[in-house]
Amino acid sequence: MKPSSRPTIFSITESEIDLNDLLAQITLESTGAAAIFTGMVRGETRRGESHDTAYLEYEAYVPMAEAKMKQVADEIREKWPVIEGIAIVQRIGRLYPKTPTVLIACTAAHRDTGVFEAARYGIDRLKEIVPVWKKEVSPSGEFWVEGDYIPKPGE
Amino acid sequence: MKPSSRPTIFSITESEIDLNDLLAQITLESTGAAAIFTGMVRGETRRGESHDTAYLEYEAYVPMAEAKMKQVADEIREKWPVIEGIAIVQRIGRLYPKTPTVLIACTAAHRDTGVFEAARYGIDRLKEIVPVWKKEVSPSGEFWVEGDYIPKPGE
Amino acid sequence: MNHIKLLFFATIRDRAGTKSLEMEIPADMTIQGLKDKLSTDYPNLKDSMKSVLITINREYAFDEAVVPSNAEIALFPPVSGG
C-alpha cells in the first residue's frame, strides 16, 4: 500500500469526539483491527491528592499543536510501519466529567502487529510534546495542571 | 468503589456497534482513560494466502457466548482489579468489509494501570473461548474460518 | 434412559444437516460414548468427531464426562469469532 493512501487525521476541536466517525475514517479495505485510546475528564480523583473536579478548561496553541500531532503520527508510522490509519484528536474548551477529551486511534490489518503499542505510544507522546494545557476547576478553586516533560532539541 | 457499581456489558447483537454509546455506558465519575479494541471485516487480506472477501457470515451459540463473555470480563477484573467498566460486544449476521464486528473496551482512572493490556487480553480470550464462528464468502466460494484453540477443563 | 438435546454449529451443523436433535441415551453415557454413537448413527459426522468441541449445559466438556439427564449438548469446531 502506498503511504499516500494511509489516512492520518489530526485536529484540535471544540466539538464532541465522535468515535464511530473517526474509526470509519481510518478503516481501509485491508483493515482488520483498531486500538483506540480515549481520555476523559475525571470528576473524582483518588490517586495522589484526592479531589473532585467540577470541570476542566482546555486551551491549545492550535497551529503548533496540530503540527506536533502530525509529528506524533509520523513517529508512529516510523516505529510501526504496518499501521494503516491514525487519528489524533484533542478537544478543547470547557469539558465536564465523563466527557472524552482526547482520542488516539490506530488501525492495521491484524491485531498482533502493534496497534495497541502504537496507540499507547501516541497518547504518551501527545502528553509530552503537543502544546495543550488544562485548568482544573473544583469547588475549592482553580489551578493549572502542569506537565513535567521538557522537550529535547529536535522534538 | 464497590464491585457492584462497576458496569459490565456483554452482548451478541445483530445491530451496529455504537462506540460512543458503549464508551459512555462504561464511563464513571472516576474514569480517566479507556482502551478500546475493535475488529473489522477485511475486504483484502494479504497475510498468508492473499484473498478478497465479499462478506462474512457470523453465527453464535448465543446464551453460551454471552456467558463466556461474562467469564472473560471476570478474568479481566481478577487480573486488573483497577478496571472500572468493561464492554464486550460481538456483532453477528452478514457483515461487509470495513464493518466493526467486535468490540472490547476497558476503562480505568488512569491510562498506566492496565487498560491497554486488559483490552488486549479480552480480545485474545474472546477468540479462544467465546462460541462464535464466521464463514467467509468471496468471489471464489465460501468457507468456514476455523480457530485452533482447544479449551481446557474449567475454561 | 436420559433425554438430551443436541445443538450443532458451523461446519458441524452443515454436516449434520440440522441445527438440533433430541435423543434418548443410556444414563451412564459419557461424551466419548456420545461421540461414538453419533459417528455410527450419522456417518457424515464421523470425521468431525476427532476435532469437535463439546459443551454440556454451556460449559466445555471432555471425553470422560457423563452426560446428565436433560442436558443441552452443543457440538462445534474451534471458535473463530472476533
Added chain:
Amino acid sequence: MNHIKLLFFATIRDRAGTKSLEMEIPADMTIQGLKDKLSTDYPNLKDSMKSVLITINREYAFDEAVVPSNAEIALFPPVSGG
C-alpha cells in the same frame, strides 16, 4: 532590530496579563537574551522564565538559539493535554 511576535499560554499568559505582544529586538538576540529582557521588562514573568518552554515558529527552541526576524515566539509551561 528584528520585529517579533510573542504568544503566551496557560500560567504564563495569566502572569503576563496578555495573550500576545509584538516587539523589536536586536538582530543577534538569543532565546536566553529574550528571557532576560522579559524578566526585566515584565517582573511578573521573572519566576516563570526558569521553567518556561519556548518555541520559535512552532518548534521547540533552546537558550542558545538566535531569534530570527518576524519570528512567532511562544512561551508556555510544560504541556498537560490529554
